[in-house]
Amino acid sequence: MAGVAAAGAETMNAICDTVGIGWRPELAAGILDHHDRIDLVEVIADDFFGEQRRLRALKTLSAQVPVVLHGVGLGLASASAVETWRIERMAHLVESISPLSWSEHLAFVRADGIEIGHLAAPPRSDATVDGAAENLLRASRIVGVKPIMENIATLIEPPGSALDEASWISKILSASDCDLLLDLHNVFANGLNHGYDPKEFLRQIPAGRIRAIHIAGGKLISAPDGTQRVLDDHLHDVPDPVFDLLEEAAALSLNPLSVILERDGSYPSMESLLAEVSQARLALARGRAREAERIEVPG
């Protein structure tokens, strides 16, 4: 579907990366009006669980636009086993829609009957590596397709951690043989909040596992101790450092990458969002050009 507007960047990008937008009701009309400039949409899977009428509508949508499914409620990165019925719900949706891929988060969202309400970072330990790997293998078996797993943003360094974030993610991907949905704003936010270099982080994770990418914008918030931290709220434009990280990821990875622009509110005009889509294509093209240079001139 990549249209005329994207043709320049596409010709520079021989690996055939794709760029799309997260499907939100407020953006639906704009996305459908400009589907020639968007390669795919990412739909939140949890919004469609057990909703037959919605499911029929989603099938219609997926017949018109390539769709990827994105789950937020499984909590697969946990020492506890995820309930089978939750995974079966995802399996049913994947079977019904036949998306290009499905993804979830490297997070836990509940424990001992307590619903946290959002994605929380578990302790980065061998126990959660083992638990996550077990959950992922079971999810892959039940759904029939492996999920692509996303790194999360966290305002708190998870206590009880024995591993750094890059090692923890790498170990889970290796143990589960799953690929990575690399959220670059989460890398940017965690880097600033917890004092590491985001570009160094990209070099520490296995580039061969990167299959998909999220880009988004957040904001600086004041902490009670007077410092500032980045909140990944998806309510702001994608900052330049995130596009720089996208270029970096494209330079490191040889895989075709599916990039999704996430926006959850304070919606700008569709033209602004499409401009960010174009910026993403250009960042990918710059990264691919660097990669080609590196391959052609070894050393």
Add this chain to the structure above:
Amino acid sequence: MSAKQFEAFLARLYVDADSRARFRANPLAEAKNAGLSNAESKALENIDWVGLKMASQGFANKRELRRPRSWFSSLTDRLLRLISFLSDRVRQGRGS
């Protein structure tokens, strides 16, 4: 103490202000009361308090956001139904 119990303890800290207050007042005792080992209690004693406060607020905001989400959902419903309806009409038009 298992990793599962440790996650449960963390989850309680994230969602329950009273648990957080008790823990803030006496971290080691609260952790030990929950059955955590010495090492785990120590790890929690050194918790990033600022991060804990901000993360807990963030989780609370997200839980709150879920309520008005119903009208978002109904909007999604209506939009997707409209797409479905229009698509059916187009198909019917082609078929006739």
